[in-house]
Amino acid sequence: MNQNLTVGKPASVLWRFCLPLFGSIIFQQLYNIADSFVAGKFIGEEALAAVGNSYEITLIFIAFAFGCNIACSVVTARYFGGKDYAGVRTTVSTTLIASGVLCLVLMAVGFVFNQQMLTAIHTPQNIMEPSRLYLMIYVGSLPAVFYYNVATGIFSALGDSRTPFLFLAISSTANILVDILFVTAFGMGVEGVAWATFLCQTVSMALAVLTVFRRLRLLPNDGPASRFSRPVFRQLAVIAVPSILQQSSISVGNIIIQGLINGFGSSVIAGYSAAIKLNNMVITSLTTLGNGISSYTAQNLGARQPQRVRAGFYAGLRLVWLLCLPLTALYCLAAPALVGIFLKSVEGLALESGVSFLRIVAPFYFVVAVKLVSDGVLRGSGLMKQFMVATFTDLILRILFAFLLSPGMGYRGIWSAWPVGWIVGAALSIACFASAQRKAARTDI
DSSP: OOTTTSOOOOOHHHHHHHHHHHHHHHHHHHHHHHHHHHHHIOHHHHHHHHHHHHHHHHHHHHHHHHHHHHHHHHHHHHHHTTTTTTOOOOOOOHHHHHHHHHHHHHHHHHHHHHHHHHHHHTOOOOHHHHHHHHHHHHHHHHHHHHHHHHHHHHHTTTTHHHHHHHHHHHHHHHHHHHHIIIIIIOOOHHHHHHHHHHHHHHHHHHHHHHHHHHHHHOOOOOOOOHHHHHHHHHHHHHHHHHHHHHHHHHHHHHHHHHHHHHOHHHHHHHHHHHHHHHHHHHHHHHHHHHHHHHHHHHHHHHTOOOOHHHHHHHHHHHHHHHHHHHHHHHHHHHHHHHHTTOOOSSSSOOOOHHHHHHHHHHHGGGHHHHHHHHHHHHHHHTTTTHHHHHHHHHHHHHHHHHHHHHHHHHHHHHHHHHHHHHHHHHEEEHHHHHHHHHHHHHHHH
């Protein structure tokens, strides 16, 4: 069901819209968590390390899909908020064509250079082949990744956060079962984990895209829509390119850090692989809620109601902090049990390194939550330069401090770099948001 985010009390509107988004991302993360869980529990520590090692490279491809998602969501939301339904259809068609071309280019790069990518991050020889197999199969699933992300961006723009939640709930649950089936019954190892994800993502994408087309046909027909529009493509690029650069730069930064971690051996890699999946569940959830705030902001600006944006910011902040409270407590207090879920042996260096990661970074989830809500408003407002400055500062500091602290503190020095980047990035995002609000008040937009 489509939802108008420009009417009603901002807090109530955002809660109704964002809570299903949160549920959706939890199930989305189950794809990756299921891979690591099955690899670690049913195959072994090296398999877990291989999946986690390849995962950092897959995040580069996901960055491009995310850029298509957020660009389509913001531009579509503007047209939908302004009741320009021909513009909505044109934006969707243009995004599908452009993202398809981009996807094909990335697949070619992935198939040709997968070995070089893994070598560049100093992948240990004992996990090189399973890492390569996992990465190759993942590259083959990129059309499903891209078009599912575009579909969820469209749903978000139309104010519908419930439909993607239902798709993901079903497909993620199926993914866990198929993962276990392929590994235990068919003995397919890491390759089985990858094929299970490929299969379930493809089914989820097909259902989502078909539903998008059905939903678009129900919109009022207010004029002809172009199949591909250069002006709309330029609008999409203004949002997509900075978002892709931001996300891919973060991924490249994570790969640099992964290369540093790989120097500590496969046990530390396995512990980090388990902990980073748990960490990413929180960060991705907060990011997705920030994307919801982007759609809210874009719809209200499209409807010429900028006064609702500030109220939406504070409502979004309360929402993410309520989410951070139990998760921070859980990760700090139950870190050994949580990391142990992914490991065959619940002792040793793998467990110790994963637990230390969670206990160092989890108390700072409240800080990164502020940054991601502020970023959501900046993206929805089209203020991409400010958004990029805050994000790149976070990334650069995280890489710099990882290299500075690791010689003396070991892998714990790498973990400590996360809070440093988050604190400075959050301060910059808040400053950019406050500056934009003051400018809007002066110009009475």
